[in-house]
Amino acid sequence: MAAAAAAAAAALKLSPYSDLQPQCQREFKPTKGQPFISSPTPLLPPRKLRRCSYKCCLPPSSSTNSITPTQYFSFLDESFRGSRVLTNEDLEKLKALESFVYPQQLESGSLWVRVMRTEEMDVTVGLLALSFAESMFMSLQYEALLRFFVKQYLMERRASMPHAVTLVGFYREEGGERGEELAGTVEICFDKRGANASPPTPTAPKNSPYICNMTVTKELRRRGIGWHLLKASEELISRMTSSKEVYLHCRMIDEAPFNMYIKAGYNVIQTDSIFILLTLQRRKHLMCKKLPVSSSFSESDMSESGEELLS
Template identity: 60%
Template sequence: MAATASLSFSLDPHRHLFSNPHFTPSTSLPIPKHPLRFFHNSNRYTLKSSSSSSTSTTPTSSFLEAPLRTGRFLSNEDLDKLKTLENFSYYQELESGSMWVRVMRSEELDITVGLLAESFAESMLLPSAYVALLGFLVKQYLMERRELMPHTATLIGFYRKHRDEGKDESFEGKGESFEGKGESFEEKDGGFGGEDEDGILAGTVEVCFDKKGANASTPTPTPPKNSPYISNMAVKKSLRRRGIGWHLLKASEELISQMSSSREAYLHCRMIDAAPFNMYTKAGYNVVKTDSILILLTLQRRKHLMYKRLPVLTSFSVSETLCSEDDENHY
């Protein structure tokens, strides 16, 4: 099974970031002797509400920080969309646990970089020494993409396993919101900041909503720049086959429905990645176009461009079914 459902990075020596479908290893690229640590080792993140510290920034300022740093003018529509990104959450019960998806915040950049760099290196069969270098490049990419909000967003998913088989204490079952408790999850037994395996970063995916958020170097086959585009999906290796990739995809579609007037969603899938292709097909995506065999001359893998017309959703964060951990088509 491939490490990622869809990775849309390639090394651009002129901009020092990833923007194309796949990174092609080069013999001229040095393997670092003593790789620097560009991201945290930990794959955990302790979720704290804004009221837990008098010096912490509010979620609104966190989402405004990157766009305003560029000096970009934000219209009222942009501000409304940033508020939508700030409030977006997707919750799902799985057979072995539960997961929660929301938009990545600035303080979660490093753990997201770590997951993407490791998954990308695994997908491309690169030596582990490359991971630190990839981490540096991925970080530059994510920082630049973050400045384009609300036209694009990076989603992250956290996974919490059930404490007892067949018994789980659901977040929603308590009748209270995540943000409204005025206390950190670290202080709650079994929260995402717990000392056991609960609450680890499980996956990430990037969503582009319109032309303003489109990548400068578009992967081939080229999707319409003004249509929503899903890319860079990665699932932590130890948590695959739990339906996490499936629900990252569903969360992306739900966010597109809230952020874009277009119902046409596109994504790429490499021809060699059978599991992601089966997952996308099951989710309703169809192949629009496939790379010519000549793309192999550029040392890239052939890819499918896939398309789905999203239904109009009247309610959000409501899942139809539980995902089976034994389903090979799910990540």
């Protein structure tokens, strides 16, 4: 087991940029009280988990905004322990994350995208772990080990809110009997405080928004879900930051995702040197898009999106 752990850890460290290709399709019922609205750069190696909490410590000021610690705790939970000073701007952004919902009516059903909640972490971990195992050609016997690393990573990313966030998408098929199910996930880093310490190459500007770790449940691909995860990410970036340049990576071998990003307005600004192959990594494009004041996407482009995942 020690050898297996070492091998998995080495794989995570040496090849942190492979595609996430989900294998699972699990039924998931959203949190009670959240109504259903009908209207992949790969995992980065987890750093040492910082036990940051979101316990509110308001800065001394005679003028505080309308966001209160009570409202703040309604979004986060007891798993965040320790201490952290939150500015009024942080509190405003946390409130914006709490209220963010991106609904979309697809041809085959309904989708909504929002911030991952604590009770949804395990099912999200399962999707990412299986996807990562497939992309690394690892045996599913390592699933438990991968789940451990992925969960540590997601816990750390959640601890970095509101500077980074994990979004989840839920899907309900029209007239289906399965109910709501997890359809995909995507991660957003808004600024350098939310950036990962070990970014992929070519390196994106740390203080610019960055989209990564997108994956769609295998059985639900080619329905426009990946496209709308991307669109939801861009919409949230527009709300959360004044920066209009957003970055992502795409592996050179991934033609379908690459075509989707080109249609979405992304351009290649840099490509890995061939020498990156010596580190057992795939060559990648760094792509960038300048967000307009209000983003718009055509339905025809959406329906043509390929594998619907980031690389």
